Amino acid sequence: MSIQPKNFGFGEDETMLRDSARKFFSDNCSADKIHNLVATDPNIHRSIDCVWDKNLWQQIVELGWTAVCVSESAGGIGMPAVAAVALAEEVGKAAFPSPLLSTFNATFVLNHCQSEAATAALGEIAEGKATTLAITNQEGSWDASATDVSVNNDGSLSGTAYFVQDAKKVAQLVVSAASDKGVGLYLVDTTAGGVQMVADGIIDLTRDQAHIEFSNASAIELAAPGTGNLAIDQAMPAILSIVSADMVGAGEWLLQTTVEYAKTRVQFDRPLGFFQAVKHPLVNVMLDIDRSKSLAYNAACAYDTDPDNALRLAHMAKSQAGDMAVFSASRAVQFHGGIGFTWECFVHLFFKRQMHNQVLFGDAKYHRALLADMVMGAAA
Amino acid sequence: MSDAEKKDTPEQAEFRAYCQDWLSKNHPGKPTVKIPQGALELSDPAALEWLKKWQKASYDAGLIGCDYPKEVGGGGMTNCQVIANAEMQKAKTPYLPNIIGMGMAAPTVFFHGQDEVKAELLPKLLSGEHMWCQGFSEPGAGSDLANQQTFAELKGDKWIINGHKVWTSLAHFADWMILLCRTDKGEKYNGLSYFVVPIKSALGKGVTVRPLIKLTGETGFNEVLFEDFEVDDRYRLDEVGNGWAVAMTTLSHERGAGPLVTPASGGMSVEEGESLSTSNAMALVDLAKKQKRSGKTAADDAVIRDEIMQLMIRRESMVQNGRRAAVSSLVEHPARIALQSKLVATELNQDMAELAYHIEGMASSLYVNDDNAPAGGQWPLAYMNSFGVTIAAGANEVQRNILGERVLGLPKSK
Structure with missing residues (x-):
């Protein structure tokens, strides 16, 4: 059995990185600032826009965050996945619109592609080239072999990738595409000919999403046919840890914001938080956040040091975090009362981010079913 | 070598080897009398005597009170009780009977008693000769x-x-x-x-x-x-x-949040000690695989599978919370995880026992006095007894008040 470090591999360097991120977000990304940026138009039929602060993204690139999980040999910093998980927690706490987490996910997949093209792509990521995964089909399957994109005889791609995260914010895509030899992975420039990006109208105001149509789009092979799905599978524990950590951060914001409200809002001559009908569920939210946080760091640490157990532990993390995401968001809206139901209260930003996070890469029940198959065997 | 062993100090490593050696030679074997699920259910003097003999033997061997000073009957070591506990758990030893003495009285006397009172009371408390x-x-x-x-x-x-x-x-x-x-x-x-x-x-x-x-x-x-x-x-x-x-x-x-680690022995299984480990979700998987319903087993039922996985995840999160509590940079408030431990452990214990008796179906109606009761009727008994610990030591509603007030800073409910 492999040995996991007691501290999850979260040492001084990781703590310093996390603390600098915490400061960056508290200096630059207050909830009202994000709200002023992304929530200017409440119209339910509003036009589909991608709004984000490119200047802040440039600062993040200069801080080197995109290089965190790129190996030193590929031009990066080569920190463990727990470092990216810590950043994801801060991103979630700020509901920060950026392609950082998508770029991490692409990094983990590229780390498992044994090709010079993948190494070159990682080098570009380390220098700040935002990248996302385009690996989901129309039915939203998380099976790494499921794709509606195919490889043409000349190596170009045709078909459509769905539910592509942060699509309008990135410069390149890691696309899964099928040929008769199986699923491979391909690098496609978002500005290349034959790439048509159609933005989705989504609930989450802090993200953008698109489906992307490829018509003989030129592509560079990253992982040969038959090996692309394996690279996705190997990266999946890290990807699940990242989205779980985003939910932990968003959950903590929802908890602390609701606690502050419960301390100050007075009804029946008492602050709301005096009443156990409010106090006890808020404690339950805290219990769920702590469960989720411990499981997310555990899964990321397993990805770094105990790969045989990583997927099992990542199913646990995503399942727990998914349930927590819904619970933390629902209690925040409910306990803010009438104001919590309005567009002007910032809670809806995080509520919607949690709704999106919960289904992204599979919801809680989906991961528990996979976990049960692993530890109990398939059902008869 | 496990992760825990790899991080041992030299004193801990030497002590761990000693514990392993001693336990390999001195395990008391299958009880000669019927032992209840936990020390708080002890009512038969013969069962108490059998368990007191085990506590005395492990105390004389130095496995109990390791971190207390020698002047009060302890071992004078540093962070070694946790080693002895882990090795006793691994060796599947019986539990210790004087749990209130060791878990509550000993640290209180140690931190607040006069020196001569400590020297008078603690040796016989730790050895189990005096029950508390x-x-x-x-x-x-x-x-x-x-x-x-x-x-x-x-x-x-x-x-x-x-x-x-x-x-x-x-x-x-x-x-x-x-x-x-x-x-x-x-x-x-x-x-x-x-x-x-x-x-x-x-x-x-x-x-x-x-x-x-x-x-x-x-x-x-x-x-x-x-x-x-x-x-x-x-x-x-x-x-x-x-x-x-x-x-x-x-x-x-x-509540498991004090500075001194309580001596704890345990791990004895149903077959060995006629008491169930209700803390392991794999016991639920085994139970579900044995239990037939509608021509399949309970382990084939999608809802049962989901419920077992929920508890398995909670169990793992409890272990990982304990691990994270020691990494200060990953904890938002110093008492946040420690103050949760009694609450989450007792509710998990209750929910596991409840799911287990659901899995047993109609057969769970059979009690310990019926020879046909599955697992000797231990699961429904464990479920009923689980309320002892969700109520004791400050009911879990009080634990939620403490967490809400001390950790979240919400106004006091009194």
Whole structure:
């Protein structure tokens, strides 16, 4: 059995990185600032826009965050996945619109592609080239072999990738595409000919999403046919840890914001938080956040040091975090009362981010079913 | 070599090897009498004697009280109890009977008692020769613990105690009791004082112990009546009026959040010790695979599978919370995880036992007195007994108040 470090591999360097991120977000990304940026138009039929602060993204690139999980040999910093998980927690706490987490996910997949093209792509990521995964089909399957994109005889791609995260914010895509030899992975420039990006109208105001149509789009092979799905599978524990950590951060914001409200809002001559009908569920939210946080760091640490157990532990993390995401968001809206139901209260930003996070890469029940198959065997 | 072993200090590594060696030669084997699921259910004197022999043997071998100084009967080591506990768990030893003594009385006496009292009481407490019980709860002081009515009045150098304690686990076997009572009727929290009192030697002379029957039909706890019971002043812990602060030392250790690690032995399985490990979700998987329903097993039922996985995930998160509590940069508030431990452990224990009896289906209606009961009726019994711990040591509703107020900073509910 492999040995996991007691501290999850979260040492001084990781703590310093996390603390600098915490400061960056508290200096630059207050909830009202994000709200002023992304929530200017409440119209339910509003036009589909991608709004984000490119200047802040440039600062993040200069801080080197995109290089965190790129190996030193590929031009990066080569920190463990727990470092990216810590950043994801801060991103979630700020509901920060950026392609950082998508770029991490692409990094983990590229780390498992044994090709010079993948190494070159990682080098570009380390220098700040935002990248996302385009690996989901129309039915939203998380099976790494499921794709509606195919490889043409000349190596170009045709078909459509769905539910592509942060699509309008990135410069390149890691696309899964099928040929008769199986699923491979391909690098496609978002500005290349034959790439048509159609933005989705989504609930989450802090993200953008698109489906992307490829018509003989030129592509560079990253992982040969038959090996692309394996690279996705190997990266999946890290990807699940990242989205779980985003939910932990968003959950903590929802908890602390609701606690502050419960301390100050007075009804029946008492602050709301005096009443156990409010106090006890808020404690339950805290219990769920702590469960989720411990499981997310555990899964990321397993990805770094105990790969045989990583997927099992990542199913646990995503399942727990998914349930927590819904619970933390629902209690925040409910306990803010009438104001919590309005567009002007910032809670809806995080509520919607949690709704999106919960289904992204599979919801809680989906991961528990996979976990049960692993530890109990398939059902008869 | 496990992760834990890799991080051992030289002292811990040497001690771990010693424990492994000693346990390989001195495991007591299958009990010669029927042992209940936990020490708090002990009612048969023969079972107690068998377990006391095990506690004495492991104390004499140095596996209990490792981190206490030698002057008070301890091993004089640093962070070694956790090693002994882990090795005893691995060796599947029986549990230790004097759990209230070790878990609550010992740290309280150690942090608040006079030196000669520590030296007098702690060696026989740790060896299990003296059993201990806890006199906190009263008919009118449960969750509102500070509402103590048992009164101690100083006459000369003796305290005269009158009052009524309830839910007193193990009082029927106890030599000693930790006792919280009132010494000033004018002050609620500041009117309390804390004593250690010899109850067995005073039975019939100011102390009466009567059994209370639990909803399971088992005894195990009691009511204790004090009528002009005389106690020497040297058995007072800390200052008069400071009893609430002393009680907090007791409660923090009871809830697993105190500085001293409680000696704990355990891990004995159903077959070996006729008691179930209700803390392992894989036991639910095994149960579900054996239980037939509608031509399949319960393990093939999608809902049952999902529910078992939910509990398995909670169980893993509890272990990982414990790991994270030691990594200060990953904890938002120093007490945040420690103060959760009693709450999450007892609710998980309850939910596991509940799911287990659901999995057993109609056969779970059979009790321990029926030979056809699956697993000897242990799962429904464990479910019923699980309420003891969700209520004791501050009901979980009180735990939620503590977490909400001390960690989240919400206004006090009183």
